[in-house]
Amino acid sequence: MTGSLRQRTIRRPVSVSGQGIHSGEDAEVTLGPGPIFSGIVFRRLDRADASPVRATLSTVTDTRRGITLGQGSSTVRTVEHLVAAAAGLGVSNLTVSMRGEEVPVLDGSAGPFCALLDDAGIEEQDAAIEPIMPSGPVWVAAGGASILALPASALRITYVVPLGHPVLGAALTADVTFAPGVFARDVAPARTWGFTAEVEALRAQGLARGATAENALGVGPNGYLSPPRMADEPARHKILDLVGDLALLGRPLRAHVIAMGAGHALHVDLARRIVRG
Ligand SMILES: [Zn+2]
Numbered sequence: 001m002t003g004s005l006r007q008r009t010i011r012r013p014v015s016v017s018g019q020g021i022h023s024g025e026d027a028e029v030t031l032g033p034g035p036i037f038s039g040i041v042f043r044r045l046d047r048a049d050a051s052p053v054r055a056t057l058s059t060v061t062d063t064r065r066g067i068t069l070g071q072g073s074s075t076v077r078t079v080e081h082l083v084a085a086a087a088g089l090g091v092s093n094l095t096v097s098m099r100g101e102e103v104p105v106l107d108g109s110a111g112p113f114c115a116l117l118d119d120a121g122i123e124e125q126d127a128a129i130e131p132i133m134p135s136g137p138v139w140v141a142a143g144g145a146s147i148l149a150l151p152a153s154a155l156r157i158t159y160v161v162p163l164g165h166p167v168l169g170a171a172l173t174a175d176v177t178f179a180p181g182v183f184a185r186d187v188a189p190a191r192t193w194g195f196t197a198e199v200e201a202l203r204a205q206g207l208a209r210g211a212t213a214e215n216a217l218g219v220g221p222n223g224y225l226s227p228p229r230m231a232d233e234p235a236r237h238k239i240l241d242l243v244g245d246l247a248l249l250g251r252p253l254r255a256h257v258i259a260m261g262a263g264h265a266l267h268v269d270l271a272r273r274i275v276r277g
Pocket of ligand 1: 237
């Protein structure tokens with residue numbers, strides 16, 4: 001990639017609706033163009049007094065099993081796959097109008113959001129966007145998980161998912177260097193996944209109510225419960241989630257990010273640490 005990067009938005013509004021994976025409730029989402037320097041802004045059309053919520057690190061209110069954003073009286077949940085699709089396709093400015101609180105899970109991946117953005121037509125805007133590069137190694141860790149980010153000329157993500165699984169192996173690893181087209185092809189199709197035992201525990205907490213065999217890849221004691229789209233699909237989905245969480249920086253990241261056993265909370269910690277410099 002050479003020269004200065006341009007901000008991008010979409011040409012016309014496009015809509016989709018479906019169930020939220022955690023709430024199980026229906027929501028309708030309309031993606032529309034956004035002016036330069038506006039970023040990705042969510043609006044709750046179903047709430048009269050709702051403030052707009054910009055997708056940034058400062059509006060993150062919860063990182064358990066997904067990213068929740070809040071501003072004033074407005075809350076939007078499980079935004080990460082939609083935000084990842086926008087970031088992965090280089091869309092910097094977007095309005096997201098929602099009827100409902102939780103972004104639909106659709107097929108559990110970012111593929112349908114990428115297709116929707118492509119349908120809307122992506123266009124360059126008359127303003128540049130400055131990438132952000134860490135000044136040196138940045139490291140965050142919690143429990144047994146850790147993430148290291150090293151300055152690099154392009155975004156590369158290496159993700160290790162420790163599984164300790166008798167059939168699928170000790171760990172799954174995926175390594176992606178981003179360039180135009182790579183996100184849509186190699187990352188976006190990877191679906192949400194979970195251990196079957198964990199899904200039951202989540203349901204007991206009132207989460208994963210909308211999880212089905214169609215939108216989540218189950219991992220049971222004997223392996224995948226349905227055919228995976230790629231052998232390392234869980235590791236690629238973690239990369240998808242990380243792309244969405246790093247998009248909260250509001251600028252493209254130039255770093256090689258190496259993550260082991262991490263999740264949304266640590267992803268957001270890393271982004272905050274990178275901003276602090
Ligand atoms: Zn995800």
